[in-house]
Amino acid sequence: MAGINIIPLFVVIPLGAAFLISLFGKFIRRFADIAAVVTSLSLLVCSFRVMMFLQNTPGKLLIYKIGGWQPPFGICLVIDGLSMFILFIISLIGFFVTVYSLAYMEKYTDKSKFFTLFSLMICGMNGAAITGDLFNLFVFLEIASIASYALVAFGTGHEELEASFKYAIMGSVASCFIFMAIAFLYGFTSTLNMADMARTLSYKQGNSFVPFVGVLFLMGFGLKSALIPFHAWLPDAHSSAPAPVSAMLSGVLIKALGVYSLIRIFFNILGATQGFLSALMFLSVVSIIIGGILSLSQWNLKRLMAYSSIGQIGYILLGIGLGTPLGIFGALFHLLNHSVMKSLLFLTAGSIDYAGGGKDLRDMSGISKSMPFTAKVNLIASMAVSGIPPFSGFFSKLIIIVACIQKGYLGYGVCAVVGSILTLSAFMKVQKFAFFGERKDGAKNIKEAPWLMRFSMAFLALFCVIGGLMLLPSIRFFISDAVQVVVKGTSYSSIILEAISK
Amino acid sequence: MINNSKSGMSLIVRTVTGLVVCFIMLFGIYIILHGHLSPGGGFAGGVMVALSFVLLVLVFGKDANATRISKNLASNLDSIGALMFLGIALLGFAQGAFFRNILGKGSHFDLFSAGTIPLSNIAIGLKVAVGLFAIFLALVILEKFKEGQ
Amino acid sequence: MGLYFLCIILFCVGLYGVLRKRNIVKIIIGLVIMNYSISLFFVLLGYKFHGRAPIESQNQTIANMVDPLPQALVLTSIVISLAVMALLIAIAIRIYERYGTFDITKIKRLRG
Numbered sequence: 001m002a003g004i005n006i007i008p009l010f011v012v013i014p015l016g017a018a019f020l021i022s023l024f025g026k027f028i029r030r031f032a033d034i035a036a037v038v039t040s041l042s043l044l045v046c047s048f049r050v051m052m053f054l055q056n057t058p059g060k061l062l063i064y065k066i067g068g069w070q071p072p073f074g075i076c077l078v079i080d081g082l083s084m085f086i087l088f089i090i091s092l093i094g095f096f097v098t099v100y101s102l103a104y105m106e107k108y109t110d111k112s113k114f115f116t117l118f119s120l121m122i123c124g125m126n127g128a129a130i131t132g133d134l135f136n137l138f139v140f141l142e143i144a145s146i147a148s149y150a151l152v153a154f155g156t157g158h159e160e161l162e163a164s165f166k167y168a169i170m171g172s173v174a175s176c177f178i179f180m181a182i183a184f185l186y187g188f189t190s191t192l193n194m195a196d197m198a199r200t201l202s203y204k205q206g207n208s209f210v211p212f213v214g215v216l217f218l219m220g221f222g223l224k225s226a227l228i229p230f231h232a233w234l235p236d237a238h239s240s241a242p243a244p245v246s247a248m249l250s251g252v253l254i255k256a257l258g259v260y261s262l263i264r265i266f267f268n269i270l271g272a273t274q275g276f277l278s279a280l281m282f283l284s285v286v287s288i289i290i291g292g293i294l295s296l297s298q299w300n301l302k303r304l305m306a307y308s309s310i311g312q313i314g315y316i317l318l319g320i321g322l323g324t325p326l327g328i329f330g331a332l333f334h335l336l337n338h339s340v341m342k343s344l345l346f347l348t349a350g351s352i353d354y355a356g357g358g359k360d361l362r363d364m365s366g367i368s369k370s371m372p373f374t375a376k377v378n379l380i381a382s383m384a385v386s387g388i389p390p391f392s393g394f395f396s397k398l399i400i401i402v403a404c405i406q407k408g409y410l411g412y413g414v415c416a417v418v419g420s421i422l423t424l425s426a427f428m429k430v431q432k433f434a435f436f437g438e439r440k441d442g443a444k445n446i447k448e449a450p451w452l453m454r455f456s457m458a459f460l461a462l463f464c465v466i467g468g469l470m471l472l473p474s475i476r477f478f479i480s481d482a483v484q485v486v487v488k489g490t491s492y493s494s495i496i497l498e499a500i501s502k
Numbered sequence: 503m504i505n506n507s508k509s510g511m512s513l514i515v516r517t518v519t520g521l522v523v524c525f526i527m528l529f530g531i532y533i534i535l536h537g538h539l540s541p542g543g544g545f546a547g548g549v550m551v552a553l554s555f556v557l558l559v560l561v562f563g564k565d566a567n568a569t570r571i572s573k574n575l576a577s578n579l580d581s582i583g584a585l586m587f588l589g590i591a592l593l594g595f596a597q598g599a600f601f602r603n604i605l606g607k608g609s610h611f612d613l614f615s616a617g618t619i620p621l622s623n624i625a626i627g628l629k630v631a632v633g634l635f636a637i638f639l640a641l642v643i644l645e646k647f648k649e650g651q
Numbered sequence: 652m653g654l655y656f657l658c659i660i661l662f663c664v665g666l667y668g669v670l671r672k673r674n675i676v677k678i679i680i681g682l683v684i685m686n687y688s689i690s691l692f693f694v695l696l697g698y699k700f701h702g703r704a705p706i707e708s709q710n711q712t713i714a715n716m717v718d719p720l721p722q723a724l725v726l727t728s729i730v731i732s733l734a735v736m737a738l739l740i741a742i743a744i745r746i747y748e749r750y751g752t753f754d755i756t757k758i759k760r761l762r763g
Binding site for chain 1: 662666669675678682685686689692693696718720721724727728731732734735738739742743745746749750758759760761
């Protein structure tokens with residue numbers, strides 16, 4: 001299937017796969033595994049195809065009119081640089097996590113249900129990334145969220161249920177705020193198409209309406225992306241869920257649902273005001289510091305990583321909040337790097353747990369002797385996430401800090417450096433307690449993870465090492481196209497409306 | 503069917519339910535089929551059909567198996583409904599666009615008109631009816647599981 | 652205008668239930684009230700005074716239609732809130748099986 005018809009497939013393939021798996025997964029052995037791998041692989045191929053196609057399109061913009069209806073009345077799917085960027089991250093991480101969970105989910109009873117929910121989650125995130133309609137964004141957001149609530153509770157143990165309940169309640173309250181903001185915007189502009197809405201807002205200015213809606217959106221998406229005053233659900237959900245789910249939650253979900261939607265709505269629809277950017281920067285710096293300190297004090301391995309996620313989301317939003325092209329470039333680059341690193345870290349934590357090493361740092365010791373591969377991979381990811389020079393995380397953090405200093409926010413730059421040191425010390429604690437030290441007696445029969453799990457960890461680790469190469473001018477278009485979309489701001493509307501009318 | 507079970511509600515309720523339940527279901531099906539002409543449609547009609555099943559389970563007790571729909575069958579039908587809807591949407595590719603209405607529109611206010619919209623309504627109705635009933639059954643089975651412990 | 656404020660008050664009632672109540676079931680009820688209040692608000696946004704339902708009929712023209720789009724959107728959001736509610740109730744039943752209580756102050760294995 002060539003050309004523009006490939007765009008709806010990003011929703012169709014995972015949705016169809018989800019229901020096919022739930023229909024045939026019970027009868028045919030291995031059907032769920034094969035279907036899940038084929039789905040995620042075909043999504044990866046599709047995103048490569050669309051990336052090439054987007055490169056050759058003038059204006060770097062693809063618009064798909066669903067059912068052939070003209071967009072302000074019908075729904076349109078829009079792929080621009082930013083959507084493509086998020087779509088590619090979802091497909092990439094989704095594929096490796098699927099391969100990993102083939103082996104990891106063996107110890108749970110119902111694999112076909114897992115892959116059904118997993119495909120639904122990917123469907124929701126893909127849909128949220130490509131849609132050009134505000135209410136459609138909300139619907140896809142909810143599909144992904146509901147699937148993730150259920151996935152967190154997948155083990156149905158004490159902790160999973162408690163974490164899932166907390167997450168579901170807070171996520172639903174966030175959705176209520178988002179829906180309310182959409183209702184207000186619809187009442188004000190009487191349209192739901194994002195571009196049309198931005199145009200209507202631009203000539204209806206001059207009252208306090210937009211800041212009010214902005215606060216509602218900030219609360220909603222802040223809860224979804226776990227900024228610091230709204231972060232309470234994240235450590236519980238991430239530490240209790242099965243490892244592939246934590247990797248997806250931390251690597252992709254909070255970015256696709258939280259950060260992407262926040263950028264799209266604030267920069268392209270409402271128009272980012274200085275007040276909003278200052279609030280965002282303040283919250284993100286608080287996130288960096290508090291996330292770092294809290295992660296340092298944890299003893300549960302996955303909980304430590306989850307708190308570190310809060311800090312890293314702070315870096316991303318700090319770069320976005322600066323509003324300069326360099327800051328946004330650093331933020332999006334860090335988004336890509338953090339997806340890879342944090343998924344990899346959660347996958348290593350999962351393989352330690354799978355091998356019987358437990359979750360508590362105080363119980364594990366000397367794992368590097370029995371699981372040399374996992375230990376090496378974890379070392380790479382830890383160094384990348386704390387920003388040691390040759391690894392990918394270093395470059396993105398450096399760009400964000402340089403952008404801070406360029407814009408004159410010296411204090412925020414210092415805070416970012418301090419946050420990086422806190423992250424480094426937290427992960428040094430992991431290295432010391434988990435991987436080095438004497439091997440305990442109970443840990444003698446810990447074996448290395450199966451090859452499927454090692455396969456995905458190896459590829460993600462490879463990306464951590466060579467991720468800095470993304471800055472080369474010939475590959476950089478991938479990120480800088482996305483930056484262009486954010487920098488253009490509310491002129492997004494006129495570009496899209498022009499493309500629609502053609 | 504009416505008297506074969508000890509569980510459930512009193513004889514009066516059972517008799518009245520036995521008389522009424524088919525009309526509730528018929529009304530639900532009517533709403534589904536006329537979704538493109540009058541208020542309602544797949545979701546509203548599907549909820550009515552599901553509620554008629556729920557009424558049967560409530561009145562005759564969950565052990566009587568009055569509806570003869572097990573949880574497995576319900577979840578399979580649910581997936582089939584979703585796949586039907588997706589298939590109808592994909593049929594639009596035959597004329598070049600996802601969700602394109604490819605069938606003839608027919609004349610206004612006819613039952614067989616509006617192209618693929620009635621078919622989509624039927625798919626949604628099937629999905630909602632069995633999906634809602636499957637949710638109900640799942641919660642009932644959880645209850646049973648708790649009593650067993 | 653007053654009706655809109657009543658919707659916002661209903662929303663706050665639901666939010667109070669979510670934030671202040673200790674019983675899981677009451678929290679879920681609070682969440683449902685929040686959802687309903689927003690649905691009500693959205694439908695009211697599309698309402699016109701003396702408006703008619705937006706349905707075509709065979710032998711009369713309808714002049715004063717209400718906005719049909721919010722009704723369609725609210726139907727979707729009702730379906731979503733139904734799904735969330737079913738999931739939450741299933742989780743609540745499982746929590747009761749595991750912990751033997753509905754009191755959230757007693758369900759606190761996760762902390763830190």
